[in-house]
Amino acid sequence: MTVGMILIVLAALMAIGLPVSIAVLVPSLLYLFINEIPLSSAIGRMSGSVNSFTVMAVPFFIIAGQVMNSSGLTEKLISFTRCLVGHMRGGLAQVNVAASIIFAGMSGSAVADAGGLGSVLIGPMKKDGYTASFSAAVTAASSTIGPIIPPSIPMVIFAVIAEESVGRLFLAGAVPGFLLGLLMMVMLRFMPQTRDVKVYPRATIAEFRTHLPAGILALLMPAIILIGITVGIFTPTEAAAVAAVYATIVGGFILRGLTMQRFRGALLQSMLLSGNVLFVVAVAGVFGWILAREGVSGQLAQWLITMDLSPLMLLIVLNILLLLIGCVLEPISVLIVLTPVLVPVIGYAGIDTVHFGVIMVFNLMIGLVTPPMGLVLYVVGDVSGEKFEHVVKDILPFYLPMLLVLLLITAFPNLVLWLPDLVFN
């Protein structure tokens, strides 16, 4: 059984809707069986893939985000961002993007961001004069910032597979994430959809003072994570655990919105969400080993040598490939299948792994808001009660800032590497 056959079986199983983890597991087991490799090696590799302290950052980051959400911080955060940007043209649409930037520091997941902010913001946006589809489109587009600004679950997964520093990857996402948010806010100022909608009066000092504590509480979370990691007090996993405890203290004792029942619910939901991701990581360990055994990276590198591409051209080719794949597959699966194949190739071309990691995650986030898959579009469609195709139509202008930032970070690696180099060197 060759790699080509495995990939065909994998694609077919995924296409018929079999859970991704089982779709990866089945051809892997078939490969081992047909090639007379002991099937017990699959068990060892499945267990080994999740037997990693770095991987444990995933459940902790999810707990931190879920607990913060359950404690009612999202509503308070939106009031705070309304004080900051609600007076600008685009009112709540601007608030939506600004809140996504701050929310990104707590959740690390685009879908969680879209679901959390969408459920609170889309209703009021409609009341303020936006169409449901535009409100949903702004929420979907801004949610892509979530996994680019640290902390980021896809970046943890990439770091584990590529054996790269989680701290460097986190910092590398900061500038592109803020840049994307900024460009979206600038674009909203000039869009015709924001011309005749409600704009909030500039916040008074008293209002600002009322809502500032919620903003500080939210912003302290990424600060604890990043400072802890960069100063060397914590490993990324320890920082994630501290963030989870911080979220519990804030929710339970400061905001007092976290009841014991909500806390238990948040913990259970977090463990189920992380179990969902880590089960894919576990079976992908077997799949990754098979790809390595078949020398797929080497063959791909050899093929690219014959193409004689410059690093920039190679990145552009990979961008196109990842954008196309991201439109039909969900990000974690793509990261798990392609990271072990592509990282040696980009290493051979002299491209920094951290630079590529950010580009890869960025591409996959664009895929999350692009049909036919476009998971986030379905989420915001559900929340807004708007048809999928209407949301798709209204999100089209937002591809402009997304693709522009992607182009910028592809052409200018320093935009990505400047901050991690500054801090870690």
Add this chain to the structure above:
Amino acid sequence: MTGPGTSRFARARAAMIRVQEHLLILIAVAMTLVVLYQIGARIGGFSVRWTEEFARFLSIWATFLAVPILIAFGRLINIDFFHLALPPFLRRSVSYLHIVISVSAFLVLIWVGLGQVQATWRQTSPGLLWPMGLFTLPIVVCSVLSLVVVPDWIASARRDGHDTDMEKYL
């Protein structure tokens, strides 16, 4: 999963899932406390060699204990765009095919996993000095529990496949 007309087996499955849910909550708390203790120990200047390994051990169990619950509620990550586009009869047939493939995979994992647990039982982990088989046992337990909830998966297939609630995706 429970109601006036439910069978004893359905009630047992519901109870099993409730136990797993409690275990997952306990594991989440334990994992956090162990990692906090590790940080405290390091800052306090004394090193503890079992904390990281224990946290990893809990994480493995949490991952595989979550899987049967996710299966029972049809919430494992999947790409249902094409599946949902199929006509109802074909969609249900494909859902049954999912179950057949998944059950076969879990049976293989049980069969191979038991052998692996036995083979590694005498080896001990470096920190806790616990049998290495305890680190692979969750895969077997997950597979067995996943087979137990197959009736729920079948019920989901009868209801025309999986729903697409947002929580199942990250």
